[in-house]
Amino acid sequence: EDQVTQSPEALRLQEGESSSLNCSYTVSGLRGLFWYRQDPGKGPEFLFTLYSAGEEKEKERLKATLTKKESFLHITAPKPEDSATYLCAVIKAAGNKLTFGGGTRVLVKP
Amino acid sequence: DVKVTQSSRYLVKRTGEKVFLECVQDMDHENMFWYRQDPGLGLRLIYFSYDVKMKEKGDIPEGYSVSREKKERFSLILESASTNQTSMYLCASSSVQDYEQYFGPGTRLTVT
Numbered sequence: 068e069d070q071v072t073q074s075p076e077a078l079r080l081q082e083g084e085s086s087s088l089n090c091s092y093t094v095s096g097l098r099g100l101f102w103y104r105q106d107p108g109k110g111p112e113f114l115f116t117l118y119s120a121g122e123e124k125e126k127e128r129l130k131a132t133l134t135k136k137e138s139f140l141h142i143t144a145p146k147p148e149d150s151a152t153y154l155c156a157v158i159k160a161a162g163n164k165l166t167f168g169g170g171t172r173v174l175v176k177p
Numbered sequence: 178d179v180k181v182t183q184s185s186r187y188l189v190k191r192t193g194e195k196v197f198l199e200c201v202q203d204m205d206h207e208n209m210f211w212y213r214q215d216p217g218l219g220l221r222l223i224y225f226s227y228d229v230k231m232k233e234k235g236d237i238p239e240g241y242s243v244s245r246e247k248k249e250r251f252s253l254i255l256e257s258a259s260t261n262q263t264s265m266y267l268c269a270s271s272s273v274q275d276y277e278q279y280f281g282p283g284t285r286l287t288v289t
Contacts, residue, residue, distance in 0.1 A: 098276065099275070099276060099277075101277060101278070103280075108265075108283070108285070109282055110181075110267050110269075110280035110281050110283045111220075111267070111280045112280070113277055113278070113279055116275060116277055154220070156278075158276050163208055163225075163227060163273070163276060164210075164222060164225060164235070165222075165276075165278060167219055167220045168219070170219065
């Protein structure tokens with residue numbers, strides 16, 4: 068069975084304090100791994116897709132990386148507006164459904 | 178930009194009522210999805226559709242049905258709403274080229 072585990076569940080950061088979120092996955096034949104940001108009461112917002120080990124994507128203060136077993140979302144010098152829940156999801160080669168992790172709640176304090 | 182819209186942001190219904198939630202996407206995506214999201218349980222897939230009039234059950238289809246008569250529109254139906262269906266409902270769509278799912282703003286449904 069496909070599994071996605073995100074850690075930590077929650078993360079409190081001071082503004083400017085860089086950190087990383089982890090997404091470990093077990094899937095038979097990865098087609099792609101996705102990162103989303105979700106603000107309270109809103110739908111998830113698409114951030115990145117990673118397709119193969121070694122791939123990296125960047126957007127502003129966020130950088131996502133992928134290995135054969137896990138992905139990291141690095142937040143560099145975060146600002147309070149980076150506070151959100153970050154979700155990771157995978158899709159396997161033979162499927163069209165995503166399997167989501169439980170998310171990491173990030174709070175950045177000024 | 179991909180846009181996915183949902184018919185209501187907030188909805189309050191009584192137990193036993195029939196409830197319709199509608200979702201429209203403007204990117205000509207083949208796939209459309211309905212999820213519910215509850216604290217501590219994450220996103221759970223209710224149903225999805227990969228083509229007009231085609232549907233597949235997700236992880237928690239009990240108590241729900243869906244309809245897709247047009248490519249851009251996907252409806253979720255609660256035949257007889259119950260209090261345990263109080264939740265945030267999220268619609269998403271994706272293409273078969275990249276499978277990136279784009280979500281709507283969500284409908285917060287309360288069943289009393």
